[in-house]
Every structure is written in C-alpha cells, then in structure tokens.
Amino acid sequence: MRPIDVQRLTVGDTTDRYTRMIRAKSATGALAPGTAEVYARDVLTFAELAGPERVLDDLSGADVDEVLLKFAHKPDGRRRSPSPSPGAGGPRAAARQSAASQARFRRSLSAFFRYATITGWVQLDPMRAVTLRPKDRGGLRSQRRALTTEQADGLLGAARSMVSAPADPARRADQRTELRDALIVLLLAAVGPRVSELTRADVEDFYVNAGVRYWRIFGKGGRTRDVPLPRAVTRVLEAYLADGRRLLDKGREPKALLLSWRGRRLARGDVQGVIDRVLARVDPEHRRGVTPHGLRHTTATHLLAAATDMDAVRRVLGHSDLSTLGRYRDELPGELEAAMRVHPLLGAEEP
The missing domain is CATH 1.10.443.10 (Intergrase catalytic core)
Known part of the structure; x- marks a missing residue:
C-alpha cells in the first residue's frame, strides 16, 4: 500500500520546485552558480523527455532507462558532427551527446531522485532499478580529451x-x-x-x-x-x-x-x-x-x-x-x- 505521505506531484511540478531550490542554494552561496545551472538544465531536460504531465511517483526504472536513451540520442546543440550527415537537416548535423554528458546527466538525475525520496515525492528511487549501462547507450567511450x-x-x-x-x-x-x-x-x-x-x-x-x-x-x-x-x-x-x-x-x-x-x-x-x-x-x-x-x-x-x-x-x-x-x-x-x-x-x- 502506498504511504499516505507520498505526494502525487507531476514531473513538471517537482522539477520546477527542485530547480527553485538549487537556485536558492546558489544565491546563498551553498552551491556554485555554474553547478546549479547544470543541475537545473538537466532536470528540466528530464521533464521534457519523461513528460511533464506524468506523476513522478509512477515512473519506473524502465521509464528512466527510456529517458537515458532519449538523452543519449538528443542532438548536442553546442557542437557539430565532423562529417556531413545526409538527411539530417543540413550538411553538418548536430552531434549526439558525448559519454561525459551522458554520465553528467545520469548524476544529475540521481541527485534529483535522492531529493525526491527525502521530500516524499516518490516512494522508491527509480534510479535503483535502472538497467542500462553506458555501453547500452550507444557504446560511447570518452575520447582522450587533451590535445597532442x-x-x-x-x-x-x-x-x-x-x-x-x-x-x-x-x-x-x-x-x-x-x-x-x-x-x-x-x-x-x-x-x-x-x-x-x-x-x-x-x-x-x-x-x-x-x-x-x-x-x-x-x-x-x-x-x-x-x-x-x-x-x-x-x-x-x-x-x-x-x-x-x-x-x-x-x-x-x-x-x-x-x-x-x-x-x-x-x-x-x-x-x-x-x-x-x-x-x-x-x-x-x-x-x-x-x-x-x-x-x-x-x-x-x-x-x-x-x-x-x-x-x-x-x-x-x-x-x-x-x-x-x-x-x-x-x-x-x-x-x-x-x-x-x-x-x-x-x-x-x-x-
């Protein structure tokens, strides 16, 4: 039976409240402004991919797996593919998310759901039921970052x-x-x-x-x-x-x-x-x-x-x-x- 203190809030409501909370922490100096904006951007992206009208507590590990897959294939607007991609809307299509971006997004979701568990937005943390591993999200490996x-x-x-x-x-x-x-x-x-x-x-x-x-x-x-x-x-x-x-x-x-x-x-x-x-x-x-x-x-x-x-x-x-x-x-x-x-x-x- 569902505990009576679990709040049946939507994904959109909870991500908005979470975003306001971390920005307030940034304003008081408890969180670096850049870090706060990264968290805010990631949870708002999560709301967009998961569906802002869905009830947060109804999301399962499989639902979060689907969000992670969608994010992995989401174009990275900051960068462009090095080679033409026919049929992708132009000669240089936006590149997909890097392995580092995927890992950062996953960390942001983990922090969000830990907070959601504490505040009573979810009964169980769905991140514990996530089955996807980085190799399942497209086999992306972190390229050596330093230039020769x-x-x-x-x-x-x-x-x-x-x-x-x-x-x-x-x-x-x-x-x-x-x-x-x-x-x-x-x-x-x-x-x-x-x-x-x-x-x-x-x-x-x-x-x-x-x-x-x-x-x-x-x-x-x-x-x-x-x-x-x-x-x-x-x-x-x-x-x-x-x-x-x-x-x-x-x-x-x-x-x-x-x-x-x-x-x-x-x-x-x-x-x-x-x-x-x-x-x-x-x-x-x-x-x-x-x-x-x-x-x-x-x-x-x-x-x-x-x-x-x-x-x-x-x-x-x-x-x-x-x-x-x-x-x-x-x-x-x-x-x-x-x-x-x-x-x-x-x-x-x-x-």
Whole structure:
C-alpha cells in the first residue's frame, strides 16, 4: 500500500520546485552558480523527455532507462558532427551527446531522485532499478580529451595568426572578433579555466604586479586564485583591451572582459563556437575537435608532462585536492620514450 505521505506531484511540478531550490542554494552561496545551472538544465531536460504531465511517483526504472536513451540520442546543440550527415537537416548535423554528458546527466538525475525520496515525492528511487549501462547507450567511450603537442600547436598557431590577420572588409568594424577569439583560445589552453570562470571574468580581474600580468580567477566554492599569464597571452590580452574590446563595447557591460558583437557579456554556450572558428584555420592534418573542458585537460596534461610541480598545476586549475589531477592527466604519444631518454640516473642519451 502506498504511504499516505507520498505526494502525487507531476514531473513538471517537482522539477520546477527542485530547480527553485538549487537556485536558492546558489544565491546563498551553498552551491556554485555554474553547478546549479547544470543541475537545473538537466532536470528540466528530464521533464521534457519523461513528460511533464506524468506523476513522478509512477515512473519506473524502465521509464528512466527510456529517458537515458532519449538523452543519449538528443542532438548536442553546442557542437557539430565532423562529417556531413545526409538527411539530417543540413550538411553538418548536430552531434549526439558525448559519454561525459551522458554520465553528467545520469548524476544529475540521481541527485534529483535522492531529493525526491527525502521530500516524499516518490516512494522508491527509480534510479535503483535502472538497467542500462553506458555501453547500452550507444557504446560511447570518452575520447582522450587533451590535445597532442602537434594538435595544440596547430590550434595556438591559428589563434596567434588571427592577431595580425588583416580585417575582413566584408564585416562591420563592431563585428570583428578575431582578437577576442584568439584571446579566448589562448586563455583556455594556457591557464585551463572552467568555461564559467572565463565568461565571468571582468577587465578589473587582470592586473600587473612587478611587471607580470595576473588573472584573478573567481572559482568554485567562492575560492579565488591569482594566475600569472605567459607573455604570449599577455600580448594578446593587451592588444584586445587596447583595440578589440573597444570595437565591441557598446556600454552595456562595462566590466565584462569578453563581449559579443552586440556588446553583451559572452555566454558560456558561445565559447564552443569560438573554438570551432579557430579550429577551422588549422591544417586538417593537425586538427582535432576539442571542447573548453578538453582544453582544460590539455593544460593539465602538458604542464604535468613538462614535470611542472603538481601542486603548482593544482593551483593553476583551481582544484582543492591534488587527487583530482589524476582525472585531468591524459597520456601523450611518445612521453615515456622521451622520459627514458633523459633518465635522471643515466643521463641524456647521445643523439
């Protein structure tokens, strides 16, 4: 018999209440704003896929399995397929959800149903009856996220070339975003910020101390970190502040570092488009699609491969624990061979 304290609320009602709750936690500082928005977006997507008019307590594990399958095949609007997809509404169809996105969506649902169980919206947590495993959702495996040295050099070289490239005469002056796009890619690859940290950055967060330009990054949990910028990044930043940002500034967001051509603070969802535009300039032989988070992995991987102190890398990325670095470290081709050629006990090999 159903307990009398179970509330017969619809999926739409419960997800709306849950969304308000996590946004309230964000407003009080109990939850990072970026994390709250991810949870909110995922549960609202769940409501759309499950049917907002259905009673939440009536959902079974099979129903959640169906939602997970639907999400796996849902186009990812942030990215495009690398090859044409006939009959998909255009020459470049939207890519499906990555394995990482599917795993994140599943975690969001688990958190939602734990809360629903506590509040009496469901009698039993249907996540316990879910039978699908990642391989059943299409066999997607997480691709190595970090770019190789050649791929990273190609991307950064393309970004630097945009700084001195002649302006496109077909575009209005206030729509020329080459300097801004180059700066975004260089900051992502050199410093490895979270995309939310990048888009929240203000002009005043960049300061000079003893001749070195620093970026004060406001990270998760209210933590801040001051990261010195490499000279190559500093030069592009100063060029953007002196010229590129001035073209985009319409007085609407006087503090924001990164502006859209409409003069608004750049949105998180726009950053992937910036990366893709820079990637289009890379030699196809060294081009590989990458997300903002993939560039964060690239930063960690190459700093660690260069024997940079682990605690310094942790501080650059804004991790609270060294153990987190293990999830950001990818293997690089040839790194073991290179390490053994300069073995500290045997000395460097003869060329």
